[in-house]
Amino acid sequence: xxxxxxxxxxNTAPKIKPELAENNAxxxxxxxxxxxLKKAIKKAxxxxxxxxxxxxxxxMMQAILEASVGDDIYDEAGDxxxxxxxxxxxxxTGKETALWALSGxxxxxxxxxxxxxxxxxxxLLDHRAHVxxxxxxxxxxxxxxxxxxxxxxxxxHLTLNDVKQKMVSGDNIHFPPTRVVSLENTLNGTILPLxxxxxxxxxxxxxxxxxxxxxxxxxxxxxxxxxxxAGEGVDLKEYCACFDSISICLxxxxxxxxxxxxxxxxxxxxxxxxFRKMFGGGTRQPGMMAAAAQSALTTSIPQFPRVHALTKxxxxxxxxxxxxxxxxxxxxxxxxxxxxxxxxPPAALASYCAAQGLQVFPSxxxxxxxQTSEEAVERLISALQxxxxxKKEGKKLESGEVKGGYCT
Numbered sequence: 289x290x291x292x293x294x295x296x297x298x299n300t301a302p303k304i305k306p307e308l309a310e311n312n313a314x315x316x317x318x319x320x321x322x323x324x325l326k327k328a329i330k331k332a333x334x335x336x337x338x339x340x341x342x343x344x345x346x347x348m349m350q351a352i353l354e355a356s357v358g359d360d361i362y363d364e365a366g367d368x369x370x371x372x373x374x375x376x377x378x379x380x381t382g383k384e385t386a387l388w389a390l391s392g393x394x395x396x397x398x399x400x401x402x403x404x405x406x407x408x409x410x411x412l413l414d415h416r417a418h419v420x421x422x423x424x425x426x427x428x429x430x431x432x433x434x435x436x437x438x439x440x441x442x443x444x445h446l447t448l449n450d451v452k453q454k455m456v457s458g459d460n461i462h463f464p465p466t467r468v469v470s471l472e473n474t475l476n477g478t479i480l481p482l483x484x485x486x487x488x489x490x491x492x493x494x495x496x497x498x499x500x501x502x503x504x505x506x507x508x509x510x511x512x513x514x515x516x517x518a519g520e521g522v523d524l525k526e527y528c529a530c531f532d533s534i535s536i537c538l539x540x541x542x543x544x545x546x547x548x549x550x551x552x553x554x555x556x557x558x559x560x561x562x563f564r565k566m567f568g569g570g571t572r573q574p575g576m577m578a579a580a581a582q583s584a585l586t587t588s589i590p591q592f593p594r595v596h597a598l599t600k601x602x603x604x605x606x607x608x609x610x611x612x613x614x615x616x617x618x619x620x621x622x623x624x625x626x627x628x629x630x631x632x633p634p635a636a637l638a639s640y641c642a643a644q645g646l647q648v649f650p651s652x653x654x655x656x657x658x659q660t661s662e663e664a665v666e667r668l669i670s671a672l673q674x675x676x677x678x679k680k681e682g683k684k685l686e687s688g689e690v691k692g693g694y695c696t
Contacts, residue, residue, distance in 0.1 A: 316350060317346055317349040317350040322349070325343060325344065329343050332657075333660060333661035333664050334661070335646075336641075336664075336668065337647050337648060339540045339541045340539055342539075343545075347583045347586075348583045348587070352576045352577075352579055352580050355578070357575055358370075359573065360573075360575075367574060370574050372582060373549065373579070376582055378551070381525060381534065381536075383528055383552060384557075386550065387557050389535070389550055389564060390571065393422075394567055394569050395535035395536075395548035396419045396423065396535045397419070397426045398563045399535055399550050399552070400470065401430055402563055403468045403507065404433055404467055405467075405502075407433065407464065408434075410435060410456060411433050411435050411436065411467070412470070413472075414471070415438060415439050416476065417472050417509065418511065419470055419509055420437060436456065438453075444478050444615060444616065445478055445480045445484065446480070447484050451469060451491065452491065455492075457495075458497060458501070465497075466504055467505065468505045469488065469504060469505070471488065471507070471508055471509070472508070472509040473509075473510060474512045474516045477619050479520050479618050482520060488530075492504050505532045506531045508531040508533070508534045508535070510536045511540055512619070512620075513534070514541060515541050515619040516619065518592035518593060518596065519596055532556065536551070541620060542581070542584050543588045543657065545577055587658070596618075599621065600617055602622065602656070606669070609672060609676050612624070612625045612628035614652075621653060622653070623653050623654075624637075625652065631679075633686060635686040636685035636687065637652060638650040640672070641671045644668070644670060644671040646664060646668055646671065648668075
């Protein structure tokens, strides 16, 4: 017979610290109380690999402590903190309704799967798009979709003419018809301008389809959409009106610990809920992460102009040192063209920065965020100045094979 609770030794009772057992609802969170987080934010200030390297602020941690703990599946009304976050994004974007997802990849794939009803079908997108290059082949695996990758004729972003030339109608059985056009803003730090989004949207939404089929859909991978609209200085609602579905990552420039929000019509989101469940995205107490994300919106959005200005000023200083860039610096990313920059070896870039206590990818991509410190930027400039000088002097630089690139 199994022992009853009363038969168990008294020393098996959980050891609860007295200060944690007390009701601490009125206490305020501080980094001093959490040394691991204090250490993490110090590290984030020197991390140029991605804007996903941000860590929760004190206000985010406080929001987590105060969050609701409802079940987003079992509770008919959903979780209160998740609902509040979804409503905030609805208010900001002007879309009809919203749905919490666990990640940017999940958000994108839910949206695309919801649009794509029955193959044969294809998705038209930029050849560098995250949904194509960096989501583990999810489109053909989850949606049975082929892909039409398009190289921008201007070398920066897709235009109406690029899309027109690659759209596939449904009148030739040899080729799967275009059923979704998926755009991305920002992409590698560059902006897809509102003017181009409007032109592409108007064309795609009026593209002829066989009788009985719904119109070709417009999807936006808006992982860094707030960077894009802040960098261009346009209205978020006006931009979002160009798209039938949008996935916004909360963990990149916005700085939340995790999560994404997808937005669309009420009918679209109701169907999307099935695929979120199918893809393993139904969660039990997501309110803590949703509350942190809502706090992040307040913390980070006002800081985008400062981050972009810091990025551009850094690019100007690097240009003066002789560095060349793969793309224009428009928001929070610098993509150094290492080959054009006096053939700097990727391994040397990484090692010179590491010597200054900085984390960078050897690819030459530098990403700034609202926790990037100006002191770290000065160390970055110092490291790259020394690297360029040593290269010009003919010093032997580390040039072995290195691993690590970027995907987010």
